[in-house]
Structures are given as C-alpha cells and as structure tokens.
Amino acid sequence: MSVTTHPSGAANTGSAGGEATRRDFLYLATGAMGAAGLAAFAWPVIHSMNPAADTLALSSTEVDLAPIKEGQAITVSWRGKPVFVRRRTGAEIAAAQAVDLKELRDPQPDAARVQRADWLILVGVCTHLGCVPMGQGTTDPRGDFGGWFCPCHGSHYDTSGRIRKGPAPANLHVPEYKFLTDTLVRIG
Amino acid sequence: MVHTPSFAHPIIKWIDSRLPIFTMLHHEYNEYPMPRNVNYLWAFGAIAALLLLTMIVTGLMLAMQYNPSATGAFDSVERIMRDVNYGWLLRYMHANGGSMFFIAVYIHIFRGLYYGSYQKPRELVWMIGVVLMLLMMATAFMGYVLPWGQMSFWGATVITNLFSAFPFVGDPIVTWLWGGFSVDNPTLNRFFALHFLLPFVILAVVMMHTTALHIVGSNCPTGVPVKGPEDSVPFNPYVTVKDLFAFSLFLIFYCSFIFFLPNFLGHPDNYTPANPMVTPPHIVPEWYFLPFYAILRAIPDKLMGVVAMFASIAVLLALPWLDTSKVRSNVYRPINRILFWILVVDCILLGWCGAKPPEGIWVILSRVGTLYYFGYFLVALPLLGRFEKTLPVPETIAEAIRLKHERKAHSKAAPAAVASLLFAAALMVGLAGPARASGGGVELPHHSWPQNSIFGRIDQAAAKRGLQIYREICSGCHSLRLVPFRALAGIGFSEDEIKAIAAEYTIKDGPDKDGAMFDRPGRPADRFPSPFPNDNAARAANNGALPPDLSLIIKARGGQEDYVTALLTGYEDEPPHDVVLPEGAFYNHFFPGHLIRMPKMLQDGGVTYADGAENTALQQAKDVSTFLWFTAEPHHDYRKQLGVRVILFLFVFSGLLYASKRMLWRNYH
Numbered sequence: 001m002s003v004t005t006h007p008s009g010a011a012n013t014g015s016a017g018g019e020a021t022r023r024d025f026l027y028l029a030t031g032a033m034g035a036a037g038l039a040a041f042a043w044p045v046i047h048s049m050n051p052a053a054d055t056l057a058l059s060s061t062e063v064d065l066a067p068i069k070e071g072q073a074i075t076v077s078w079r080g081k082p083v084f085v086r087r088r089t090g091a092e093i094a095a096a097q098a099v100d101l102k103e104l105r106d107p108q109p110d111a112a113r114v115q116r117a118d119w120l121i122l123v124g125v126c127t128h129l130g131c132v133p134m135g136q137g138t139t140d141p142r143g144d145f146g147g148w149f150c151p152c153h154g155s156h157y158d159t160s161g162r163i164r165k166g167p168a169p170a171n172l173h174v175p176e177y178k179f180l181t182d183t184l185v186r187i188g
Numbered sequence: 189m190v191h192t193p194s195f196a197h198p199i200i201k202w203i204d205s206r207l208p209i210f211t212m213l214h215h216e217y218n219e220y221p222m223p224r225n226v227n228y229l230w231a232f233g234a235i236a237a238l239l240l241l242t243m244i245v246t247g248l249m250l251a252m253q254y255n256p257s258a259t260g261a262f263d264s265v266e267r268i269m270r271d272v273n274y275g276w277l278l279r280y281m282h283a284n285g286g287s288m289f290f291i292a293v294y295i296h297i298f299r300g301l302y303y304g305s306y307q308k309p310r311e312l313v314w315m316i317g318v319v320l321m322l323l324m325m326a327t328a329f330m331g332y333v334l335p336w337g338q339m340s341f342w343g344a345t346v347i348t349n350l351f352s353a354f355p356f357v358g359d360p361i362v363t364w365l366w367g368g369f370s371v372d373n374p375t376l377n378r379f380f381a382l383h384f385l386l387p388f389v390i391l392a393v394v395m396m397h398t399t400a401l402h403i404v405g406s407n408c409p410t411g412v413p414v415k416g417p418e419d420s421v422p423f424n425p426y427v428t429v430k431d432l433f434a435f436s437l438f439l440i441f442y443c444s445f446i447f448f449l450p451n452f453l454g455h456p457d458n459y460t461p462a463n464p465m466v467t468p469p470h471i472v473p474e475w476y477f478l479p480f481y482a483i484l485r486a487i488p489d490k491l492m493g494v495v496a497m498f499a500s501i502a503v504l505l506a507l508p509w510l511d512t513s514k515v516r517s518n519v520y521r522p523i524n525r526i527l528f529w530i531l532v533v534d535c536i537l538l539g540w541c542g543a544k545p546p547e548g549i550w551v552i553l554s555r556v557g558t559l560y561y562f563g564y565f566l567v568a569l570p571l572l573g574r575f576e577k578t579l580p581v582p583e584t585i586a587e588a589i590r591l592k593h594e595r596k597a598h599s600k601a602a603p604a605a606v607a608s609l610l611f612a613a614a615l616m617v618g619l620a621g622p623a624r625a626s627g628g629g630v631e632l633p634h635h636s637w638p639q640n641s642i643f644g645r646i647d648q649a650a651a652k653r654g655l656q657i658y659r660e661i662c663s664g665c666h667s668l669r670l671v672p673f674r675a676l677a678g679i680g681f682s683e684d685e686i687k688a689i690a691a692e693y694t695i696k697d698g699p700d701k702d703g704a705m706f707d708r709p710g711r712p713a714d715r716f717p718s719p720f721p722n723d724n725a726a727r728a729a730n731n732g733a734l735p736p737d738l739s740l741i742i743k744a745r746g747g748q749e750d751y752v753t754a755l756l757t758g759y760e761d762e763p764p765h766d767v768v769l770p771e772g773a774f775y776n777h778f779f780p781g782h783l784i785r786m787p788k789m790l791q792d793g794g795v796t797y798a799d800g801a802e803n804t805a806l807q808q809a810k811d812v813s814t815f816l817w818f819t820a821e822p823h824h825d826y827r828k829q830l831g832v833r834v835i836l837f838l839f840v841f842s843g844l845l846y847a848s849k850r851m852l853w854r855n856y857h
Contacts, residue, residue: 023851030844034432037841044274048249053271057674057713067701 060188062180065119073136075124078187082124082132083175084148085185088159093117095146096160103164106171110160113174121187122161123175126150128168133157148172216402221420222427223408224856225589230406231434232296237394238435239289244387246282254334256380258373261336262461266670266740269821276823277830280450286328287453288442290476293321302528304516305407311508313400318504320393325477327386330379332474333371337458342471344371344379350484353491370464410588411517412581419585421856429852433845440838447831448642451743459744459820460736469780470545478542479535483561485546486554496558503565510565512573520579524572527564534560630778632750635810639817644828646818651679653797654815657808661789662738665730667718670739671819674712678822679815686712693717731772733785742813742820749813754778756809759788 061078063085068074073086088096096110114120126133128150134140135148135157143149143156145164150157155166162171177187193204193211204210253272255264268275297317300306306314333344348365352358367374405414414420421427445452453475457468473481480497487493503510518525538557544550582588639646655676658668673690681689690710695717698705710717718737720726727734736744745751755778763775763782773783790805797803801811817824 026844026848026851030841030848033837033841033844037837040837044277045245045249047273048275048278049252050273052253052267052273052275053674054267054672054713055271057672 060186062184062186064184066183070118075136076187078123078175083187084120084122084124084136084161084172086120086122086136088118088120092146092159096158099158099160099162104171105163105169108160108162108171113160113162113171115177115179119185120159120161121175121177121185122172124148124172126152126155126168127163127170127172128153128155128166133172216398216423217428218422218424220402220423221414221417222406222423223410223414223585224419224421225410225585225592226406226408226427228430228434229295229299229302231431232292232299233398234431235435235438236289236292236296239285239292240387240390240394243282243285243289244391246278246285247384247387249278250282251384254380256334256377258336258376258462261334261376263670265335270670270675270823276821276827277446280446280827283454284442284445284450286331287445287474287476288438289324290328292438293324294476297321298532301531302518302525303407303409304411304511304513304518306508307511307513307516308508309404310401310407313397313404314508315505316393316397316400318501320390320397322501323386323390323393327383327390328474328476330383330386333376333379334383335458336376336462338460338462338466338468339455339458339471341371341462341464342467343473344375346471347473348375350494350497353494355491372464407516408585409517409519410582410585411515411520412583412585412588415584416586425852426856429845429849433842433849436838436842436845440835440842443831443834443838447827447834450827456744456746459740472543475539475543478540479538480542482538482542482554483558485542486551486558500558500561503562507565507569511569513569513576513578514573515578515581517581520581521572521576522579523576524569527568527572530560531564534564632747632754632778634750635753637749637814637817639814639824642828643832644825646679646825647814648680649799649801650811650814651818652681652815653799653801653808653811654813654818655679656797657790657795657812658738658815660795662812663716664719665726665735665786667720667735667737668716668739668819669718669737670715672713672715673710675819675822678825679818683712690714731785733772735786738816738819740820742817749810749817751778752813752816753806753809755784756790756812757806 059079061076061083063074063076065085065087068085068087070087071089071092073084075082075084077083093110099110101107101109110117124132124136129152131150131152133148133150133155135142141149141151143165145156145158147157147159147161149155150166150168153167155168156164157168157172158164160171161174163169175187177185179185191205191208191211193201193208195201195204195210200210250268253264253268253275255261265279268279270276272278300314300317329343329347333340348362348371351361351365354361363369365375366372367378408414455472455474472478480500483500484493484497487496513521513524515521518528534557537553538561541550541554541557546554582591638644658666673686676686676689677683690712693710693714693716694707695710695714696705697708700706718726720729723734742748742752747754755776758777758779760775760777763769767775767782769775770783773785774787775782776784790808792804794805795803795808801807821827
C-alpha cells in the first residue's frame with residue numbers, strides 16, 4: 001500500500017505565526033461549535049426519559065376521609081405506590097408522643113410527622129429495600145411497637161411510622177399533603 | 189503471533205496488544221489513503237452512516253415510550269408527540285430521518301453507477317450494498333406500520349398480500365407472515381421486534397461493506413486506482429472534515445423538514461387510526477418505494493408484477509457482470525453517460541407514476557419506464573462495453589488533477605454549496621405552510637393563517653374562540669379524546685381558568701370501594717370526555733354515520749385548516765340538478781364525493797363571542813380550525829422557534845466547517 005504524506009512546505013513558511021494562530025483559532029472555533037451542537041442534541045434525548053407531562057399531571061390523589069373510623073386505616077395508590085392513611089386512636093397518639101427521641105435511629109418528633117394528630121399519612125414503602133409493611137388490616141401483625149411490621153427483613157415501625165427495630169435506616173416517608181376540607185385530603 | 193502496536197500511551201498499548209481496536213481504527217479511518225480527487229458525491233456513504241446512527245438513537249428513545257399493540261400503538265405515538273419531553277422532536281427526526289436515509293443512499297447508489305464503482309475489484313462491495321438496500325427497505329416498511337394509522341395498516345396488507353402471488357406456497361406464507369387471517373395485533377408485534385432488530389443487522393453489514401471497500405481501496409471520479417503517494421490524502425483529517433462539512437449541509441436540508449415540513453413526505457391518512465373495514469381511496473407507499481410500486485403495477489399479471497418488482501433489485505446484483513466495459517468511469521464514456529442520465533430521469537418518472545392512480549397515461553408511462561430500466565441494465569450495458577468508443581483515461585489520479593487544472597481555474601464546490609443552501613432556505617420559506625391543498629379535487633379557498641409563517645405563532649384569541657365553538661356546537665357529536673384540559677395552557681388559559689373549565693365537565697370514574705362507577709367533576713389531567721360511550725352508540729345516534737374524533741382532524745386531511753374551514757362553510761342548500769340526495773345526506777362543495785352526513789352547523793350569529801369578534805359563519809369556521817390546528821399539534825409554535833435557532837446554528841457551523849476544510853486542503857487545490 002502506498003505511504004501517504006502530509007503536505008510539506010507551504011503551510012509552514014511565510015507569516016508562520018499569524019497563519020498558524022488563525023488556523024488554530026478556526027479549528028478551535030469549529031470544534032467548540034461542534035461540541036456545543038452535540039451537547040444541544042444530547043439534551044432532548046436524555047430529557048425525553050424524564051417523566052412525561054401526563055405522568056407529572058397525575059401526581060396528586062384526593063382521599064375522602066369520612067368513611068375512616070377511629071383506629072381504622074386505608075391504603076390508597078399515589079404515584080404508583082401505596083399510601084397508608086390511618087386515623088389514630090388517642091392511645092396511639094399518646095404512645096407516639098411519649099417516645100424519647102434518643103431511642104430513635106432516625107430522630108423525629110411525632111408533631112413533625114403529622115399536620116393533625118389523629119391523621120397519620122405515610123408512604124407505605126419500607127425504607128430498607130422497598131417492601132410494603134404489614135399493619136393496615138385489623139388482623140395484620142403490627143410489630144413490637146404497634147405500628148407496622150415489614151415481613152421481608154423484619155423492620156418494626158411505631159405508631160408514628162418511625163423505625164424502631166430492624167434494618168431499615170429511616171422512618172416511613174411522609175408525603176406532601178394538604179387538607180382541602182376536614183374530610184378531604186389531597187396527597188401530592 | 190505477537191502484535192506490537194505503535195502507540196505511545198501505555199494504557200492504549202496494553203489494550204491494543206490484546207484487542208487491536210486502536211490499530212484497526214488508525215488503519216481504517218486515520219491513515220487510510222483516500223484518492224485526492226473524490227468529489228462531494230463521495231460524502232454520501234458517510235452521510236448514510238451518520239444517519240443510521242441517528243436513526244438508531246432516536247429509534248431507541250422512541251421504543252422506550254412506544255406501545256406495540258393494535259389497541260395502544262396509535263395513542264402511544266400521540267402520547268410521544270404531546271406528553272413525552274421532546275417526544276415530537278424524536279418522532280419527527282425518526283420519521284423524516286428515514287426519508288433522508290433513502291435520499292442519501294439513492295445518491296450514493298447513483299454515484300456508484302456513474303463512476304463504475306461496482307466493477308472489479310469492488311463487486312462484493314456493490315453486492316453487499318444491494319443487500320443493505322434490501323435490509324433498509326424491509327426496516328422502513330415495518331417501521332411505517334408501527335404508528336398503526338390507515339396507511340400503516342393498508343400498506344402492510346397490500347405488501348404482505350404480494351406473497352400470495354406465488355403459486356402453492358403463497359397463501360400459507362401470507363398467513364405465516366400475518367400470524368392470523370389478516371394484518372392484526374400479532375403482525376404488529378412481530379414487525380416491532382424485527383424493526384428493532386434489523387438496524388443492528390444493517391450496522392453489522394455496513395461494517396462488512398466498508399471492510400470490503402478498504403481492502404481494495406476507494407474508487408474516484410477518474411476510475412483509476414491510487415498508484416502513488418501523490419494520488420491520495422490520509423483519511424483523517426482531510427476526508428473526515430470534508431465529510432463533516434457535507435453532513436452539516438445535509439443536516440440543514442434534513443432540519444428544514446423536521447422543523448418546518450415534518451409531514452410533507454408522509455401521508456395525512458396516517459393520522460387516522462387503522463380501520464380494517466375501510467380502505468383509503470388511494471393507497472400509496474412512502475415515496476422511496478414509489479418506483480418499485482410503479483414497476484409492480486405496470487405488469488398486468490399479479491405474479492409477473494411481483495417478479496418484475498423483485499427482479500428490478502436482483503438485476504442490480506448482476507450488474508458487475510452485465511457491464512462489460514473496460515473503462516470504469518462515465519466521465520470517459522460519452523454514450524453511457526447519456527443513457528445514465530436518462531436512467532435517472534426514468535427512476536424519477538417511475539416514482540411519479542407510482543404516486544398516481546393506475547389508470548390511463550400513468551400505466552403507459554410506467555410500462556415505458558419499466559422497459560427502459562431493464563433495457564439499460566440487460567441490453568445497453570452489455571452491448572456498450574463492446575461497442576462504445578471511450579475517451580482516453582489518464583494514467584494516474586495526479587495526472588487527472590493536473591489535466592483538470594489546465595482546463596479550469598476554480599472548483600465547483602463553493603457554488604454547489606451555496607446553491608444547496610439557497611435551496612434549503614427556499615424550501616423553508618416557500619413551503620412553510622400546508623404543502624398540499626386538496627378537497628375532493630375542488631380548488632380550496634386559501635386563507636392566511638398566522639401559524640403557517642416561518643415563526644408560526646398561533647392566534648391565541650382565535651383558538652380560544654374556537655374552543656368555544658367546539659364546546660357549544662361540535663362537542664355534541666365529536667369527541668376530542670387526545671386533548672387533556674391541561675393542554676389548554678398552550679392557548680393562553682391560566683391554571684385557574686383550566687380548573688374551572690375542567691370542573692364544568694362530568695367524568696366517569698371508579699370503581700369505588702363498593703364496586704360502583706361514579707361521576708365526579710373534571711380535573712386538569714382529565715381529557716375532554718366523548719359525547720358517546722363508544723362508536724356503536726355514536727353511530728346509532730347519527731343515522732349510522734360515525735362523527736370522527738377531531739383531535740387530529742387538521743393533520744388527517746390534506747388541505748388542513750383551509751379544508752376544514754371550506755367544508756364547514758361549503759354547504760349548498762340545493763344540490764346540482766343531476767345529483768340525487770340520499771336520505772340523511774347534505775350537499776357539500778368540498779367534501780370528497782360531495783355527499784356529507786353532517787348538516788350545516790355554523791350559522792351567522794350562531795354564537796356570541798365574549799371578546800366581541802365578528803361572529804359570521806366564516807369567522808366561526810376559521811376560529812374552530814385554528815383551535816383544531818392547536819389540538820392536532822400543541823407544540824407547533826415551539827417546534828418552529830427551535831427550528832429557526834437550529835438552522836441558524838447549522839448555517840454558521842457549516843460556514844466554519846467550510847473554512848476549516850478549505851484551510852486544510854489549501855495545498856491540494
């Protein structure tokens with residue numbers, strides 16, 4: 001195969017300095033613009049994987065609280081995940097408020113986790129590896145602290161949904177919610 | 189056997205001595221000797237390869253959102269267009285990219301035909317290329333089925349039915365292809381799987397194609413091989429920069445379609461969901477199949493038509509042996525050059541015939557075109573090799589360049605580049621509006637629509653009035669099922685106004701915890717509810733006629749807003765005296781066939797506009813057309829704004845690339 005050569009001579013003689021810097025600037029400007037163009041193309045490609053407008057639009061759920069009696073809990077679906085809505089009894093509220101924060105792995109006072117003391121609203125996903133804890137049904141095991149028990153790896157949550165025993169690192173997450181009326185709450 | 193790479197960097201050396209990827213890349217795309225005198229027609233192989241990568245990237249992103257089921261496909265594509273971030277851009281890039289891919293490949297093929305690139309020793313390069321074209325055609329055909337519109341469905345039905353032409357095995361093959369008794373869900377699912385697979389097969393075969401080429405070296409316009417170092421330039425940076433410049437210009441052309449004419453190369457019927465009960469009046473394949481379609485229909489016999497169509501590609505495989513000429517390039521073959529250009533015109537003519545109904549003059553022209561096509565390859569080429577008096581061919585490339593310099597002082601590159609840019613600009617500006625206007629063959633009255641300018645801003649006040657028309661008049665019979673209330677933000681409604689509009693509607697929801705369905709007020713995320721629970725109820729309420737959904741009606745009719753406006757105001761109280769009005773039909777000047785089941789709905793003064801605009805029937809028609817233009821493509825304004833910026837960027841970038849290319853090549857001009 002023939003050996004190829006680069007052009008000799010002419011490029012390097014003459015006004016070498018001016019010619020070379022003009023050339024370099026041109027190549028640099030072209031290269032920079034090309035890189036910018038590629039980045040500008042890459043962004044829509046990547047952003048298309050972010051939640052679409054219809055997914056974002058369905059990001060809140062309204063829950064009617066009227067049928068829930070004291071001591072009862074319901075599970076609703078929000079953003080594809082279960083949300084526990086529990087109407088706590090006086091005993092459960094007292095137990096939650098009486099806990100010494102120093103005993104908690106993820107210290108949080110009960111008052112910081114509820115807007116109204118009798119309504120506890122939590123995302124029903126265990127903060128360990130994502131199973132749905134048991135404790136919603138009246139016959140479900142509630143763990144050693146009267147809240148919820150996750151059967152996957154044995155995490156126990158109390159009546160405020162805080163982690164007390166077991167491998168989960170954090171309390172059950174409290175979603176953003178707002179009481180529209182006394183019996184209607186919007187989650188998310 | 190020890191491979192000692194010649195790189196300095198230790199990590200690169202470590203990898204390369206175990207897997208010589210860097211040596212391979214250096215050999216194939218860095219130092220590869222490219223003939224010095226190749227013209228810009230040689231850029232189209234690279235352009236095609238870059239387009240393949242673009243199609244794979246955009247296709248992959250679309251596949252993440254697409255639903256390949258007969259019930260969900262159409263809506264999933266509309267979801268991509270409306271809700272997925274930049275989904276409309278990905279879709280238009282992919283749909284128009286397919287056309288661009290064929291444009292680049294057809295130019296690439298004609299370059300090969302003109303310069304004899306198929307001759308020894310490149311026969312296999314050529315034949316692999318023909319295989320690539322077949323793979324592309326299969327991929328494109330299956331891809332077009334995926335949106336599951338009327339053309340998708342009926343194109344699939346017609347083309348798969350071709351195989352029934354074969355005796356004995358024909359019908360079982362068709363049933364096997366369909367996975368059923370007609371094109372249906374099984375067909376769509378397998379077409380999606382194959383459409384996803386084949387581009388990667390194409391990628392692998394492209395690597396075979398370039399390997400086969402690099403072993404023997406590239407052709408050049410002179411048709412003589414590289415014989416010494418003064419005949420060639422190293423691929424990098426001379427050809428890489430030149431190809432990038434060519435690709436940048438091609439991108440301007442491509443982006444003109446994406447941002448300003450995204451549906452020009454498609455067919456409005458594909459914005460109507462597939463209906464196995466109704467065939468569109470004219471089934472046409474995508475433009476790149478039209479010449480083959482013409483050949484198919486030129487032969488009156490079903491089987492022979494199919495054979496002729498396949499033969500038109502098979503004959504290309506035999507080309508290296510059909511052409512007996514010792515001279516490779518048409519530059520030195522004065523007779524063949526003329527016949528070649530006639531072939532080019534012939535292929536365009538066949539394409540034109542393929543788009544026309546198979547009647548009258550079009551059949552005659554198709555037959556003439558088919559005869560010439562086969563005659564060129566099977567008769568002219570073998571004979572010319574023997575009898576053509578060719579011009580003297582230069583001994584070397586260097587000599588060819590010297591002779592060319594003695595003849596003319598300047599190259600044609602700059603004027604050609606300018607011409608193509610002007611062409612792209614003219615396309616954008618001149619055709620920024622609806623490119624096709626047809627309404628039952630009747631001339632449509634044209635209105636000027638603000639959204640059709642190059643900066644396309646929809647008239648929000650008119651769209652709001654159009655929404656009022658839809659709600660007060662059309663929504664009694666017509667659904668708008670693809671439009672959520674939240675989309676109304678695009679015509680200037682505030683969040684509170686949207687909540688108020690939504691709340692006026694009753695939406696069926698449920699089941700509740702007792703298992704019953706219940707009614708609730710609408711929310712922004714809900715879509716406009718349909719006036720009827722299903723199509724059968726709609727027909728029953730309208731004397732058997734189904735009022736079409738209006739979400740996409742503007743894009744689903746060739747005349748777009750002009751057509752809808754004309755239709756709504758085109759009623760005649762008395763039909764012409766030779767027309768009998770059936771029961772329940774009305775005479776409309778612009779409806780295809782003139783007999784429409786919808787009565788005249790818009791009257792002067794029929795609605796009261798809140799903003800006090802004049803409320804003639806024509807104004808109402810224009811306003812509802814403006815609103816429906818918005819519902820058909822909510823992102824239209826942004827598409828055009830982004831398009832202006834992208835094309836401006838590309839013009840500047842092309843300028844820089846051109847300057848870089850000239851700077852690099854200054855000693856070779």
